[in-house]
Amino acid sequence: MLELRAVTAGYDRRTPVLRDVDLTVADGEAVGLLGPSGCGKSTLARVAALLHRPDAGEVRLAGTPVPGFRHRAPRALRTTVGVVFQQPRQAADPRLTLRDLIAEPLRATGRAAEVADRLAELAPTVGLGGDLLTRGPHEVSDGQLQRACVARALVLRPRLLICDEMTAMLDASTTAALVGVVEDYRAATGAALLAVGHDRVLLDRWCDRVTHLASGSSARA
Amino acid sequence: MSAPLLTVADLSVRFRMSGGRTVAAVRDVSFTLAAGQCLALVGESGCGKSVLASALLGLLPGNAQVRGAVHTDGRELLAADEDVLAREVRGRRIGLIPQSPAGHLTPVRTVRSQLAETVRELTGVRGSGLPDAVAAAAARAAFPSDHLDRYPHELSGGLAQRAATALALVGDAPLLIADEPTTGLDRELVDRTVDELRRHADDGRGLLVITHDLSAAARIADRVAVMYAGRVVELADAKGFFGSPGPRHPYAAGLLAALPEREFTPIPGMPPELDALPEGCAFAPRCGRASAACARRPELTDGLACHHALDPAHA
Ligand code: SF4
Numbered sequence: 181m182l183e184l185r186a187v188t189a190g191y192d193r194r195t196p197v198l199r200d201v202d203l204t205v206a207d208g209e210a211v212g213l214l215g216p217s218g219c220g221k222s223t224l225a226r227v228a229a230l231l232h233r234p235d236a237g238e239v240r241l242a243g244t245p246v247p248g249f250r251h252r253a254p255r256a257l258r259t260t261v262g263v264v265f266q267q268p269r270q271a272a273d274p275r276l277t278l279r280d281l282i283a284e285p286l287r288a289t290g291r292a293a294e295v296a297d298r299l300a301e302l303a304p305t306v307g308l309g310g311d312l313l314t315r316g317p318h319e320v321s322d323g324q325l326q327r328a329c330v331a332r333a334l335v336l337r338p339r340l341l342i343c344d345e346m347t348a349m350l351d352a353s354t355t356a357a358l359v360g361v362v363e364d365y366r367a368a369t370g371a372a373l374l375a376v377g378h379d380r381v382l383l384d385r386w387c388d389r390v391t392h393l394a395s396g397s398s399a400r401a
Numbered sequence: 402m403s404a405p406l407l408t409v410a411d412l413s414v415r416f417r418m419s420g421g422r423t424v425a426a427v428r429d430v431s432f433t434l435a436a437g438q439c440l441a442l443v444g445e446s447g448c449g450k451s452v453l454a455s456a457l458l459g460l461l462p463g464n465a466q467v468r469g470a471v472h473t474d475g476r477e478l479l480a481a482d483e484d485v486l487a488r489e490v491r492g493r494r495i496g497l498i499p500q501s502p503a504g505h506l507t508p509v510r511t512v513r514s515q516l517a518e519t520v521r522e523l524t525g526v527r528g529s530g531l532p533d534a535v536a537a538a539a540a541r542a543a544f545p546s547d548h549l550d551r552y553p554h555e556l557s558g559g560l561a562q563r564a565a566t567a568l569a570l571v572g573d574a575p576l577l578i579a580d581e582p583t584t585g586l587d588r589e590l591v592d593r594t595v596d597e598l599r600r601h602a603d604d605g606r607g608l609l610v611i612t613h614d615l616s617a618a619a620r621i622a623d624r625v626a627v628m629y630a631g632r633v634v635e636l637a638d639a640k641g642f643f644g645s646p647g648p649r650h651p652y653a654a655g656l657l658a659a660l661p662e663r664e665f666t667p668i669p670g671m672p673p674e675l676d677a678l679p680e681g682c683a684f685a686p687r688c689g690r691a692s693a694a695c696a697r698r699p700e701l702t703d704g705l706a707c708h709h710a711l712d713p714a715h716a
Binding site for chain 2 (some may be wrong): 351357360380382
């Protein structure tokens with residue numbers, strides 16, 4: 181599903197945060213990527229989500245070599261991946277209601293007609309009932325906003341989900357609930373997962389296998 | 402036992418919102434904290450625990466209404482005016498270790514310059530004594546002296562946390578409040594940060610740790626207070642709570658069971674909106690043990706607010 185070969189990436193070419201990293205996630209597989217803060221695991225998640233262009237190396241997604249990143253990534257590849265980040269407040273446009281936040285990827289890909297159906301399916305799945313969908317990010321808790329961000333990541337039915345520290349801000353119950361949402365989705369669709377985090381206990385429980393990204397060095401996984 | 406360092410009695414905080422809504426963020430919370438002791442206040446985001454910390458420090462926004470009493474060192478804090486709080490309480494009686502240290506440090510100044518200013522302000526040391534006092538302040542929080550000339554953005558999360566802790570310790574306040582001190586840190590760093598905080602309690606300070614991280618709470622606390630929808634629902638000895646006999650309130654039990662090292666099953670549903678709390682037990686819609694009796698609000702008695710508490714010792 182996802183293959184990173186000899187990927188070097190960072191924000192300054194002289195001091196890359198990732199050096200020569202290999203990582204494979206098979207179809208349907210759930211891989212946990214564990215590492216201390218500052219080891220580059222979030223950069224790796226961004227590369228895998230086609231949001232950050234590596235300085236060197238190859239990324240293959242669903243068997244296709246990725247020809248470009250960010251806005252240069254072909255839409256068909258971009259929509260293959262759903263991403264959830266650690267900080268829902270930084271990831272969410274504060275002007276949108278939760279409903280529009282979740283629906284935005286559909287609208288951006290010319291599928292506005294599906295919004296009503298998809299929302300009717302997803303809102304109960306992530307536990308957003310009542311008037312929560314009509315509220316803005318500042319009118320809900322971190323946990324509620326992260327539920328919306330998970331729904332948004334699922335809205336295009338991605339074949340690969342990337343969860344970068346998805347639960348680091350959340351309490352134990354919300355964590356278990358959102359991991360449950362992701363796992364139900366994977367069970368129903370066979371989607372693969374790359375879960376990036378720092379909590380070994382959580383990743384061991386969640387993923388098929390867990391690999392370690394050491395600080396400033398390379399990972400072979 | 403000596404008089405408690407901190408006594409919180411029937412503390413309630415409400416916010417007046419636009420459109421006439423009222424949000425009851427903290428309701429009737431009472432607890433005490435002794436010197437040398439660590440109390441962990443745990444609960445999910447939005448349960449009121451951070452509002453409670455702000456109330457103790459007099460840092461609530463203007464639309465907050467506060468009831469109750471908070472005593473430390475013979476002084477009542479809720480009625481004190483801002484001037485007194487700023488001059489005599491914050492930093493001197495109560496040190497705050499903030500939720501996001503990076504945001505609490507001034508970005509354009511080195512750690513050394515910020516520590517020096519705080520040392521001058523709170524201890525009166527100046528001139529030739531200042532460098533040593535700054536070095537001592539850094540050492541107290543295990544902040545490495547060769548990093549003192551760095552700017553906050555040049556620090557790792559762990560070191561930023563230590564810099565913020567060093568600032569909080571300068572005034573030698575007998576009471577420390579740490580608000581989510583481990584958010585975003587990886588597990589090894591959480592353990593180290595928590596152990597360092599614990600040392601300050603072992604040195605005789607009172608330590609109030611506000612956290613959603615149950616493993617961190619289990620590691621650091623002597624006592625644990627579980628908050629749900631603005632109320633303390635269980636107040637217990639940490640060892641018994643996290644170990645045996647275990648929690649007794651159904652919410653607390655559900656929270657612990659949700660941990661990945663335990664059952665990893667969530668509590669169904671979500672916490673209630675704080676502007677539309679039910680009459681009776683706020684946990685009732687999510688509680689497997691709820692009965693008709695739960696339409697009446699359970700008061701906190703002997704550390705427990707529940708009509709049908711679990712009895713783990715006889716389970
Ligand atoms: S009072 Fe009733 S509803 Fe509330 S926690 Fe106890 S059993 Fe559950």
